[in-house]
Amino acid sequence: MPDSEQDFLAAYDPHAYDPVAVTVDVVALTIRDGALHVLLVRRGAPPFEGMWALPGGFVRSVRDAEDLPDAAARELAEETGLSAEGALARVHLEQLATYGGPGRDPRMRVISVAYLAFAPELPDPRAGSDAADAAWVPVGSLGLTEAAAQRPGTTRRLAFDHARILTDGLERARSKLEYTPLATAFCAPEFTIPELRAVYEAVWGEELHAGNFHRKVLSVPGFVEGTGETTERGGRRGGPRARLYRAGDARLLHPALLRPSREEEVR
Amino acid sequence: MPDSEQDFLAAYDPHAYDPVAVTVDVVALTIRDGALHVLLVRRGAPPFEGMWALPGGFVRSVRDAEDLPDAAARELAEETGLSAEGALARVHLEQLATYGGPGRDPRMRVISVAYLAFAPELPDPRAGSDAADAAWVPVGSLGLTEAAAQRPGTTRRLAFDHARILTDGLERARSKLEYTPLATAFCAPEFTIPELRAVYEAVWGEELHAGNFHRKVLSVPGFVEGTGETTERGGRRGGPRARLYRAGDARLLHPALLRPSREEEVR
DNA sequence: CGAATAGTGTCTTTTAGACAGTATAAT
DNA sequence: ATTATACTGTCTAAAAGACACTATTCG
Numbered sequence: 019m020p021d022s023e024q025d026f027l028a029a030y031d032p033h034a035y036d037p038v039a040v041t042v043d044v045v046a047l048t049i050r051d052g053a054l055h056v057l058l059v060r061r062g063a064p065p066f067e068g069m070w071a072l073p074g075g076f077v078r079s080v081r082d083a084e085d086l087p088d089a090a091a092r093e094l095a096e097e098t099g100l101s102a103e104g105a106l107a108r109v110h111l112e113q114l115a116t117y118g119g120p121g122r123d124p125r126m127r128v129i130s131v132a133y134l135a136f137a138p139e140l141p142d143p144r145a146g147s148d149a150a151d152a153a154w155v156p157v158g159s160l161g162l163t164e165a166a167a168q169r170p171g172t173t174r175r176l177a178f179d180h181a182r183i184l185t186d187g188l189e190r191a192r193s194k195l196e197y198t199p200l201a202t203a204f205c206a207p208e209f210t211i212p213e214l215r216a217v218y219e220a221v222w223g224e225e226l227h228a229g230n231f232h233r234k235v236l237s238v239p240g241f242v243e244g245t246g247e248t249t250e251r252g253g254r255r256g257g258p259r260a261r262l263y264r265a266g267d268a269r270l271l272h273p274a275l276l277r278p279s280r281e282e283e284v285r
Numbered sequence: 286m287p288d289s290e291q292d293f294l295a296a297y298d299p300h301a302y303d304p305v306a307v308t309v310d311v312v313a314l315t316i317r318d319g320a321l322h323v324l325l326v327r328r329g330a331p332p333f334e335g336m337w338a339l340p341g342g343f344v345r346s347v348r349d350a351e352d353l354p355d356a357a358a359r360e361l362a363e364e365t366g367l368s369a370e371g372a373l374a375r376v377h378l379e380q381l382a383t384y385g386g387p388g389r390d391p392r393m394r395v396i397s398v399a400y401l402a403f404a405p406e407l408p409d410p411r412a413g414s415d416a417a418d419a420a421w422v423p424v425g426s427l428g429l430t431e432a433a434a435q436r437p438g439t440t441r442r443l444a445f446d447h448a449r450i451l452t453d454g455l456e457r458a459r460s461k462l463e464y465t466p467l468a469t470a471f472c473a474p475e476f477t478i479p480e481l482r483a484v485y486e487a488v489w490g491e492e493l494h495a496g497n498f499h500r501k502v503l504s505v506p507g508f509v510e511g512t513g514e515t516t517e518r519g520g521r522r523g524g525p526r527a528r529l530y531r532a533g534d535a536r537l538l539h540p541a542l543l544r545p546s547r548e549e550e551v552r
Numbered sequence: 553c554g555a556a557t558a559g560t561g562t563c564t565t566t567t568a569g570a571c572a573g574t575a576t577a578a579t
Numbered sequence: 580a581t582t583a584t585a586c587t588g589t590c591t592a593a594a595a596g597a598c599a600c601t602a603t604t605c606g
Contacts, residue, residue: 038346040305040385040396079305079394083387086396116383116398118307120350127346129307129353129396131383212585230569232586237567251577257584258576272547273567280539479558497596499559504594518604524557525603540594558603566595573588579581 039128042089043074043180045114045187046098046135047157047221049204054157054220056184058176059097059149065124066177070155072184073097074130087111090133097152098143110136110203114187122179130178134187136194136203157188158223195221197274199241202265208245210260211235212253222277234275240268306395309356310341310447312381312454313365313402314424314488316471321424321487323451325443326364326416332391333444337422339451340364341397354378357400364419365410377403377470381454389446397445401454403461403470424455425490462488464541466508469532475512477527478502479520489544501542507535 046057058070073096077089084092090111100106111133118129143152160175167185176184195201201217202209215231235241242263249259313324325337340363344356351359357378367373378400385396410419427442434452443451462468468484469476482498502508509530516526 038305038307038344040307077305077385077396079387083394085387086383086385113382115380116353118344118353118398120346120352127350129344129398131385131396210585227569227571228584229571229586229588234568253578253584255583256576256578256581258586260585270547276568278569280537477558494596494598495557496559496561496598501595520557520604522556523554523603523605525559527558543595545596554606556603556605559601561600562598564595564597566593568591568593570591571589574586576583576585578583 037126039123039126040077040079041074041128041130042077042086042093043072043130043132043183044090044094044097044135045072045132045184046094046109046137047187047191047204048137048139048154049217049220050139050154050156052216052220054188055154056157056160056187057094057097057143058153058155059143059145060151060153061177062145062150068150069177070175070180071177072132072180073149073152077131086113086131087133090131090135094135097149098137098140100140105138105140108138108203108207110200114183114190117179117183119179130183132183132187134190136191136200138204138206157184160184162188191221192277196276197271199265199268199271202242205265208247208262208264210249210262211242212260214242214263218275224278238268238271238273238275240266241271242266304393306390306393307344307346308341308395308397309344309353309360310339310397310399310450311357311361311364311378311402312339312399312451313361313376313404314454314458314471315404315406315421316484316487317406317421317423319483319487321455322421323424323427324361324364324410325420325422326410326412327418327420328444329412329417335417336444337442337447338444339399339447340416340419344398353380353398354400357398357402361402364416365404365407367407372405372407375405375470375474377467381450381457384446384450386446397450399450399454401457403458403467405471405473424451427451429455458488459544463543464538466532466535466538469509472532475514475529475531477516477529478509479527481509481530485542491545505535505538505540505542507533508538509533 048055057073059073061067061069061071073093075093077086078084091106094109095101095106114132114134116129116131120127122128142154145152162181162185164185167182195218201214204217205213211232212228214235215226215228219226243266245262245264247262249262252259311324315322324340326340328334328336328338340360342360344353345351358373361376362368362373381399381401383396383398387394389395409421412419429448429452431452434449462485468481471484472480478499479495481502482493482495486493510533512529512531514529516529519526
C-alpha cells in the first residue's frame with residue numbers, strides 16, 4: 019500500500035496509524051526579588067517521578083476540542099490558581115516551539131507544543147492535580163548551560179528535555195525584550211522606569227546604565243505613556259519619587275533596545 | 286477518574302485517549318526571476334481536492350520514529366525530487382510554528398508542525414505521491430493579505446489554514462533577513478552583492494539603494510567573504526563585472542540590516 | 553557612443569553610549 | 580549630613596541614509 023493511501027486511511031481511522039500524544043508545556047517566567055523565576059512542578063508520577071518539570075499536560079482534542087493556546091492557558095491556570103478573567107488575562111502567552119523527537123518520553127511518542135509566558139509577580143502556586151509540588155524557581159539556580167540543555171539529565175533537575183525547552187524559552191525572552199515592549203508584561207499595570215530597567219536586567223543578566231536606559235525608553239514611540247503620577251515614596255535607600263507609566267500602544271520597539279555585548283554569539 | 290490518572294493511562298494505552306494526527310507542512314521559499322516563489326502542491330484527494338496546499342504529510346512515529354526536522358526534510362525531498370546528500374543539504378530548514386486548532390481539518394484533529402525552508406533556485410518539482418501537481422508559485426500571485434490569512438478560503442486558493450501558515454512564514458522570512466545572513470541560503474554557493482540585494486528586494490518587496498546596501502553588507506563582520514574572483518560577464522544591460530563572494534561564518538548580523546519603512550507596523 | 557551597472561567617497565542625520573551633574577528623599 | 584537614586588545635559592562614536600561620482604561593460 020503506498021504511503022498516500024495509508025495516510026488517507028489513517029486520517030479516517032486514526033487507530034490504524036501511529037499513535038501519538040500531543041501535550042502543551044509552558045515556560046512561565048516572572049520577576050521575583052529582582053531575579054528571573056520560572057514556574058516548575060515536581061512530578062508526582064513516573065517517569066522522572068520526583069524531578070522538576072515544566073507545567074504541562076495533554077491537549078484535550080475530543081472532549082473540549084480546545085485550541086492550543088487555550089490548552090496552554092488552562093495548564094498555566096491550573097498550576098497558578100489564576101482565573102481566566104483575573105490575573106491570567108494580564109499574562110502574555112505566545113507559542114515557543116514544538117519538540118517531538120522520538121524517545122523524549124520513554125512511554126510513547128509525545129509531541130510537545132511549548133508556550134512562553136511573561137507574568138507579573140504572582141502568588142505562590144499550589145500543586146496541581148498530578149504534581150507533588152509547584153514553585154517559582156530562580157532560573158539562575160538551575161545551572162543551565164548550552165551543554166546541559168543538549169544532554170538531558172545533565173542538570174539533574176529537569177525532567178524530559180525540559181532543560182532544552184527552558185533554554186530556548188529564555189533566549190526567546192531575551193530577544194523579545196529587544197524588539198517588543200513585552201518587558202511591561204512583567205510589571206504591574208503602573209510601573210516606573212527603574213522597575214522596567216530591573217526587568218531588563220533580570221532577563222538579560224546584565225546591569226544597564228540607568229541614565230541612558232531612562233532616556234532611551236522615553237524616546238521610543240509608544241513604549242510607555244506617563245500617568246502624571248509618581249510613587250508615594252522614593253527609592254529604598256533614598257532618592258526622589260519616580261514617575262509612573264503605563265504600557266503604550268506600540269507592538270514593536272523602533273528603534274529597538276539592543277542588549278550589549280553580543281560579540282561572542284555572532285559566530 | 287481524575288485527569289491525572291486518565292492522562293497516565295492514556296500515555297500507556299494511547300488508543301484509550303483522544304486520537305490526534307501529527308503532520309509536518311513546509312513553507313519552502315526560493316527566488317525565481319527576481320520574484321519570491323513558494324512550493325505548492327495541488328491536492329489529489331479530498332478534502333480540498335484540486336486546491337493548492339503546502340507540501341506536507343504525516344509524521345512517521347512508529348515505523349521510522351523520525352524526528353520532526355527529518356520529517357520536514359523528507360516531505361521537501363519528496364516534492365522537489367532532491368536527494369538528502371545533494372542540493373537538499375544546501376537548503377536552510379527551520380521550525381516555523383505549530384497549528385492545531387480544532388476544525389482545521391474536517392476529518393479529525395490534526396496538529397501541523399510547520400517548517401520554513403530557504404532554497405536556492407531549484408528545478409521544477411515533480412508531483413509527489415498524493416499530489417496531482419506541484420509547482421513553484423509566485424507569492425505575489427496568491428493575493429495574500431492579513432484578512433485572507435485569517436479567514437480560510439478567502440484567497441480561494443490554499444487549502445486548510447495554509448494561507449495563515451504561509452503568511453506567518455513570509456513574515457518570519459522577512460524578519461530573518463534582518464538579523465541573520467540567511468539571504469545567502471537563497472543564493473548559489475558563490476554570489477555577487479547585487480544578487481544578494483535582489484534576494485532582499487524580493488523578500489522584502491522593496492527596492493534598496495544599491496550603493497548603501499553594498500557598503501553595508503561588506504561592513505558587517507562575517508556576512509560574506511570574498512573569493513577574489515569576478516563574474517565572467519558584466520550585468521545584462523552593461524556595467525562592470527561583479528566580485529564573487531561566499532557566505533561568511535556569522536550566524537547573526539551585527540549590526541542588523543533593518544528593512545526600511547516599518548512605521549505602520551509598530552502600533 | 554549611450555546606457556546601465558559595480559563600487560566608492562562624502563556629507564548629514566540618527567542613535568548608542570560614556571560621563572557628568574542636579575534635585576530629591578531615605579536613613 | 581550622608582548617601583542613594585531619578586532624571587537631565589553634553590559630548591563622542593557608530594551607524595543609517597541621501598547623494599554624487601568614477602570606472603567598466605553591454606548593446
